[in-house]
Amino acid sequence: MEQIENVKVGPMPPSQFLKPFRLEFTQNGRKRFWDFVKLHESVSIIIYNTTRNVLVFVKQFRPAVYYNTAATAQSVCNEVQGEIDWSKVPPSSGVTLELCAGILDNPKLSPKEIAKQEVLEECGYDVPLENFQYIISYRSGIGVSGDKQNMFYCEVTDQMKVSEGGGLASEGEFIDVVEMTIPEVRNFMSQELVPSPGGFLFGLMWFLANKAPAEESRSGN
């Protein structure tokens, strides 16, 4: 369980992590502008452990989701963000279930090589590069960031497990590895609100349609 304390929110000072830009342009003769942030291109990986027929995901505390849930629950609008009563906001409301993922921050590595590295760092599987199947690329956050997301699929076995995973402690990552059977995945998707991004839901549907063993599929409903 996450322990989240001493929460404070305020306007962002100049930041090395989030760089907001303004694009000015004339569209069809009309002057416009648009404010957005620049994010790194990234990879995400659907991991299927064929030894035990489980999908492997990561779970982590996401401050932006935590803030959003709190602000919505307490009907706090933008202007009075200082007034959230954080003692009433359970840390679990900011915890998301996601595909193993990472940003393309090393120009010397291909997206596939970064994917391999993330599967090792976050989930502890040392997987041969040829096990990674490219699925599709799409745009994330089209309104506010428009960054490119590249999705891969890989199958792993228990023999490839070389560490606990959990991300790089040096980068302050607190990541839990989560395993789910196919019926559990179907159950997860039947919730009203899933604590996951839209691309994650696509990845699950893609897996169920293209990779899930037939007998497992049927038992799931």
Next chain:
Amino acid sequence: MEQIENVKVGPMPPSQFLKPFRLEFTQNGRKRFWDFVKLHESVSIIIYNTTRNVLVFVKQFRPAVYYNTAATAQSVCNEVQGEIDWSKVPPSSGVTLELCAGILDNPKLSPKEIAKQEVLEECGYDVPLENFQYIISYRSGIGVSGDKQNMFYCEVTDQMKVSEGGGLASEGEFIDVVEMTIPEVRNFMSQELVPSPGGFLFGLMWFLANKAPAEESRSGN
């Protein structure tokens, strides 16, 4: 075709559209902070026209996607964003295909009522409220915004078409309505890079798995 001219990009001045915040907190005993932006909760709608068996989407120019594509193509990093040669960036590279969607900016209307309003404004169909089926809610932009997205499905007929759609001119919206047959949708999804968000891909998979007429599904492959 979009005409995009006089493009300029620079650091964002104080903005009423994009408000960046910093959340400070102690996680499991370790002091951290996270920079993010606050976005509105929103709705998106998968629209299926049963008169002509086509899905109805919207297409629009997205400045954040345009910038991102240009910066990636010309290998421009954050620090030298002024150096993009915009004459070499086709406006089409910023055009996305999306579900009809809108933000929850009127607290007096339910998400379903906002969905109905958006289908009318953007796509020109006047659809009874009871035609809207709630599908699922998920988190968009978990790293940077964490906003909640609510997805609906509705079936429409040509008889419900009352206007051209295209969004509110008063809000400076330039939105094209696009129709696709089911084989066209499958073809779209077989591209390497789709100019659409992950939630859009999920919506297409959901439709194909749950709503697509059987004969159409089969003809698509």
